[in-house]
Amino acid sequence: MTTPGIGQEVKGVIPGGPVGTTVTPVVVAVPKELAPGEQRVATVPEVVQKLTKSGHEVRIEHDAGTGAYYPDNLFTAAGAKIISSRTELLEGARIVLRVQPPTVAEVDQLAEGTIIIGFMNATNNLEAIARMRDRKITAFALELVPRITRAQSMDALSSQATAAGYTAVILGANNCPKFFPMLTTAAGTIRPATVLILGAGVAGLMAIATAKRLGAIVDAYDVRRAAGEQVRSLGAKFLELEINAEGQGGYARELTPEEKVKEQQMVSAAVARADVVITTAAIPGRRAPLLVTKETVATMRPGAVIVDLAAESGGNCEMTQSGKTIHEHGVTIIGPQNLPARVPFHSSQMYAKNLQSFLALLVDKDGALVKGFTDEILVASLLVHAGEVRHGPTRELLSGGKP
Numbered sequence: 001m002t003t004p005g006i007g008q009e010v011k012g013v014i015p016g017g018p019v020g021t022t023v024t025p026v027v028v029a030v031p032k033e034l035a036p037g038e039q040r041v042a043t044v045p046e047v048v049q050k051l052t053k054s055g056h057e058v059r060i061e062h063d064a065g066t067g068a069y070y071p072d073n074l075f076t077a078a079g080a081k082i083i084s085s086r087t088e089l090l091e092g093a094r095i096v097l098r099v100q101p102p103t104v105a106e107v108d109q110l111a112e113g114t115i116i117i118g119f120m121n122a123t124n125n126l127e128a129i130a131r132m133r134d135r136k137i138t139a140f141a142l143e144l145v146p147r148i149t150r151a152q153s154m155d156a157l158s159s160q161a162t163a164a165g166y167t168a169v170i171l172g173a174n175n176c177p178k179f180f181p182m183l184t185t186a187a188g189t190i191r192p193a194t195v196l197i198l199g200a201g202v203a204g205l206m207a208i209a210t211a212k213r214l215g216a217i218v219d220a221y222d223v224r225r226a227a228g229e230q231v232r233s234l235g236a237k238f239l240e241l242e243i244n245a246e247g248q249g250g251y252a253r254e255l256t257p258e259e260k261v262k263e264q265q266m267v268s269a270a271v272a273r274a275d276v277v278i279t280t281a282a283i284p285g286r287r288a289p290l291l292v293t294k295e296t297v298a299t300m301r302p303g304a305v306i307v308d309l310a311a312e313s314g315g316n317c318e319m320t321q322s323g324k325t326i327h328e329h330g331v332t333i334i335g336p337q338n339l340p341a342r343v344p345f346h347s348s349q350m351y352a353k354n355l356q357s358f359l360a361l362l363v364d365k366d367g368a369l370v371k372g373f374t375d376e377i378l379v380a381s382l383l384v385h386a387g388e389v390r391h392g393p394t395r396e397l398l399s400g401g402k403p
């Protein structure tokens with residue numbers, strides 16, 4: 001299997017472009033996601049149409065969009081080629097777009113020099129990263145895209161956190177024995193449900209907005225005081241501690257042991273009052289902070305629900321089991337995995353737009369691949385290139401902690 005070098009590609013004509021305009025068509029391949037429960041797809045017909053109009057050849061693996069309700073025929077109508085064999089799909093492909101990181105076996109299917117873009121989750125995929133390094137694959141990790149204004153349209157962490165925050169509230173409402181809104185009916189007045197959101201980052205803010213739209217009374221808490229204004233602007237009450245743990249780059253820092261005690265006292269009182277608690281607290285590169293202890297769960301009302309969005313990184317609730325729903329003291333504790341995959345149509349649409357914006361950095365105005373990866377967004381997100389792991393922390397993990 002061979003992939004042409006940048007200088008060796010065949011020249012073609014931009015469909016619909018000015019007469020005589022030639023471009024270097026870039027072959028973009030989109031495999032079907034094979035990870036269990038993954039329903040999303042890395043591109044959607046609307047984006048395919050834009051890519052093919054710009055002169056790229058887009059190949060979609062048969063059934064790649066079916067799980068997200070984008071059937072093959074919509075991709076064909078948008079100008080893509082549907083290909084059943086993975087080998088044929090990847091033959092000559094210059095760029096591969098994915099949602100989930102590739103497995104080692106999937107890396108082995110790629111030709112040297114292929115550019116692969118998607119979430120790479122390096123800490124949990126060191127073997128595949130090492131294989132990409134050894135096979136001279138170029139990998140861009142979307143989770144490493146810097147959170148700067150210019151990169152907002154490529155911020156897949158944010159788009160997928162938006163999907164997760166929305167879905168968490170729907171899941172909470174679905175498991176709650178109460179209505180969310182206040183109702184005045186002939187059969188009496190129903191008091192609105194109280195929803196508590198812990199962590200008011202991207203997912204938390206979306207959860208607040210969704211719970212408000214459903215008519216609940218919403219309280220929220222975050223260790224970053226700056227989040228207070230955003231919480232209040234959504235019509236929710238911000239629970240304030242005297243701690244402000246704003247760390248680097250707008251993220252939270254880890255609390256000191258004394259701060260953690262104060263936080264848990266305040267959080268426990270708010271959790272005990274809530275009908276639904278959505279937890280979204282995270283600190284980059286660390287285990288999720290523990291906010292709800294098992295003693296606090298024991299003080300909750302019967303029928304209360306916890307949806308722990310941090311389940312996959314250790315959980316914000318001590319009792320959470322990742323991927324499971326458990327019942328303790330009449331409380332339902334849900335530890336969902338991959339919530340964006342539960343709204344695959346729109347999470348794929350947002351993700352595909354993120355990738356479209358990212359691709360615009362990799363392709364120049366003539367439709368050819370850029371010669372070097374000098375843009376600061378490309379530099380920051382370049383995980384593996386030319387036989388080297390470019391991301392320092394991942395390189396250290398691979399060398400067993402040695403720099």
Ligand SMILES: NC(=O)c1ccc[n+]([C@@H]2O[C@H](COP(=O)([O-])OP(=O)(O)OC[C@H]3O[C@@H](n4cnc5c(N)ncnc54)[C@H](O)[C@@H]3O)[C@@H](O)[C@H]2O)c1
Nearest residue numbers: 147148199200201202203222223224250252280281282289
């Ligand atoms: N392009 C941009 O400018 C851009 C894009 C997205 C996000 N951001 C900012 O980045 C920051 C992080 O967003 P995120 O959603 O990715 O964060 P995240 O997923 O890392 O964390 C979620 C939230 O948990 C909070 N948290 C951490 N420890 C906590 C604790 N002990 N108790 C309560 N809350 C705790 C964090 O402050 C954060 O708001 C935010 O300030 C957000 O506004 C900026």
